[in-house]
Amino acid sequence: MSKIREGTVIDHIPAGRALVVLKILGITGNEGFRVAVVMNVDSARMKKKDIVKLEGYYPRIEDLMKISLVAPEATINIIKDYNVVEKRKVEVPKVIEGVLRCPNPTCISRKPGEPISSRFLLVSGSPLRLKCHYCGTEIGENDVIEQLVGGGRS
Ligand code: CTP
Numbered sequence: 001m002s003k004i005r006e007g008t009v010i011d012h013i014p015a016g017r018a019l020v021v022l023k024i025l026g027i028t029g030n031e032g033f034r035v036a037v038v039m040n041v042d043s044a045r046m047k048k049k050d051i052v053k054l055e056g057y058y059p060r061i062e063d064l065m066k067i068s069l070v071a072p073e074a075t076i077n078i079i080k081d082y083n084v085v086e087k088r089k090v091e092v093p094k095v096i097e098g099v100l101r102c103p104n105p106t107c108i109s110r111k112p113g114e115p116i117s118s119r120f121l122l123v124s125g126s127p128l129r130l131k132c133h134y135c136g137t138e139i140g141e142n143d144v145i146e147q148l149v150g151g152g153r154s
Pocket residue numbers: 002003004005009011051053075077079081082083084087
């Protein structure tokens with residue numbers, strides 16, 4: 001897999017999750033910049049992993065937070081002139097506000113007209129479990145992926 005000149009390499013994505021990461025970033029492939037995806041490559045640390053390389057693209061902070069939920073070990077490498085100029089791990093936040101919807105239809109965070117956005121607290125990172133701050137309903141990794149990609153679980 002060739003090196004990129006400028007852009008972002010998202011490394012240490014769980015094997016098979018690269019397409020979920022692209023979906024979260026809203027990247028379809030029609031944007032015109034070069035996208036490289038490798039799936040199920042050998043990794044010392046993770047056994048198998050996926051990698052996404054995005055030429056000339058730099059993700060937004062909000063998107064990195066979402067990526068942390070589906071790829072808690074991911075490393076974000078910022079590339080300038082072929083060099084890694086910044087490397088950082090995503091961080092799974094302790095509190096996730098406004099991004100996910102509580103599945104409980106009677107939860108106050110879902111009342112129409114209430115100015116209350118959803119709030120989930122991190123119960124466990126691996127496997128991912130989040131708990132609604134308002135009603136206590138718990139959601140897991142599959143629910144989160146489903147919500148973030150909007151439907152299918154690919
Ligand atoms: N990379 C790239 N293009 C570049 C520089 C790096 O595609 N111009 C990719 C590398 O192939 C690797 C990732 O960015 O997948 C991180 O690069 P580097 O820090 O050099 O690799 P490692 O030291 O193996 O990373 P880590 O320690 O995070 O595992």
